[in-house]
Amino acid sequence: MAQISVDIERGPDEPASPHQGRHPNTCPVCSSHYRDDELVAALRVCRQCGHHFRLPARERIAQLVDAGSFQEAAADLRNADPLAFVDRKPYTERLTEAELATGLGDAMLVGTASVGGRPCALAVMDFFFMGGSMGSVVGEKFCVAADLAVARGVPLVAVASSGGARMQENVLALMQMAKTVMAVDQVRAARLPFISICSDPTTGGVIASFAALGDVMIAEPGALMSFAGPRVVQQTTGETLPTDFGRAESQLRLGHVDLVVPRAELTAALGRLLQLFAPSTDEPTADAPAPVPPPAGPMGWLRRLFGGAGG
C-alpha cells in the first residue's frame, strides 16, 4: 500500500503520450481534425464539440492580455539540474529538447500586463515544456510574479497548466509548493487579489499549492484539477471513478472553483474581475476601453459576470 504515487500521473516528458497516438490537432472527443492556423484562429477550441485543446503559454498571453502590454520578467532563468539526474535520458537533455520544442526557458512565463486596461502581474504555465511540471525555475518565476504584484500594487493572475511537481528535481521541486504558497501569502499580506485560472490539466503539486489559493478560482471547461490523477486513484483504491472525476464542472459543483469560463469568454471575465477589484478612485489608462457601468438591478454585475443568466 505504500507503493502509491500522488504526483504527476500523465507522462509529461513524453510528447506522444498526452495525445495517445492521435495527431495533436485532432480533437480527442469528436475526432475533428484542424490545420494549425484554423485551431489558432479558434483559440484552440474545437468548433464541433467545444473541446479545449491545450494552449502554449505565448498563445495564452496573446489571447488574454491587451495587445503589446506583456512585459516579460526573469526570462533568463534556466534549470541547473542540481541532482545530475539521469533516468532513461539525462535531465539536461530533456531540458534542451523542451527548450528547442517550445522556445521557452522553462514551463512558466511571468511578467506584467494589462487586461481591459487594468494592470496585473501575470504567471502563465506551458504544458508543452515537460508537462508544465514545477521545478526550481517555475517556483522562482512565480515568486517574481508575486513580487511584481506587490511592488506595483496590482492583482496577481496565474494561468496553470501542469501535471505537478518535476520529479527530476525531487525534493527541490516539492519545496516549490511551499515557496509558491508563501508568495501567495505575500500578495495576501499586501491586500491584493489573486486570480487563479486552471486549464487542463492542473494537477499534483501545482493544484496543491498556489493554484488552489486563488481568491477567485476560474477553470476552463473540462480541465482536470485533481491532486492525484484518475489512474492513480483507480489503481490505488479500486474505486469506480465518476466520469467527470476531478474535472472543472464537478469541482464547481463541489465548491472548489467559483467559475467555469469558456476560453472565448475568459478575457472578458478576467477584465471584469480586475475592474471590480480596482480601487474606486482608479480610472483605467487612457487608451483602454472605458469601463461599462453595471447593468441596472440588484444583480447587475453578477448577471454580467455570469453571462446574463437570471435576467
Place this chain on the structure above:
Amino acid sequence: MVRLTEEVHRLRRRFQERGEESDVWEVVQNARHRDRPYTLDYAERLFTDYVELHGDRVGGDDPALVAGIATYHRRCVVFLGHQKGRDLTERTHRNFGMARPEGYRKAIRAIELADRLGLPILTFIDTPGAYPGVGAEQGGQAGVIARSILALARADVPVVCAVIGEGGSGGALAIAVGDRVLMQENAIYSVISPEGCAAILWKDAGQAKKAAFAFRPIARACLDLGVIDAIVPEPPAGAHRDHDRAARLLDDAIRGALAEVEAEPAASRRSRRRAKFRAMGVWGMAEPDAAPAIT
C-alpha cells in the same frame, strides 16, 4: 548555454559521485520498516504529558493524522504528525498513514490554536502521501494541503518539523514547513514514491531501486540541497531496533532546534521562514548571446 555558479557546479559534482544503489535502497526500507517508531511512539517518550485532540469540526476525524497539546521540557506545545499502525487492524484504521482532507483540516485547526495561544508547534512527518481516494479528492485534498502549508507559513510561533519515516510528496509537505526541518538518518523525503517515479520515468514500477538511486530521497541529499537543516542520528541499524534510544536522540535534536528558534526575534520569524523557503531551488542563467530567440 546555461551559466551556473561555482556552488551549483560543486553540488552537481557531489551528486555525480553516486555511491551504491543498495545503500540508498536500504534507507528506503528502513524508513518503511513496520517496527519503526511512529508519531505517537515519540509522543509517549518525548512529552511529560499530552492530550490528543480529535476532529476537524466539519464532519470527521482522521486517524492518519494526529494532533494534540503536550508538555515538552516544561513548556506547553502543540504537536501534529502522521500516524501509521503496526498490526493489520491498526494499519487499516490509520489508513497506512495516508491522510484525508479531514486530517489536514485538523492540522490547520491545531496550527491556528498554537498561533493564537503563542505555543510552539512540533510536527512529525511519516506518510507515503496524501490518500488518493475519490472521496478525498472530492473533499478538496489539493486545497487543504495548500491551506495547511499556508497556515504553517503564517504562524508567528516557532515551528520545528521532523521527518521520522516517509516524507511522501505534498501530503508530507503539508505539515513540514518550519523554522527548522530535521530528518532522521533513515528517513526519506521525496516528491513522489520511488515506485511512482519508476512507473513514470522508467515505465516500470519494478525499477524503484533505480529511481530511488537517481532521485536521492535520503537525508544527506536533502541537507546538501538546503531542504533540511540537520540530520538526526539513529541507534545503530536503525530506529526500529531501539525506540527509547531513537526517541532520546530525536529529543536532543528537537530540543536544540526549538531553543535556537525561540532565541530568534519573534517579530521577524515569519519573514525569516519565508526567506528560508524562498532560497530553496537551484537555477542558472541563460548566456545572453545563446538564449533562444523568443518572440
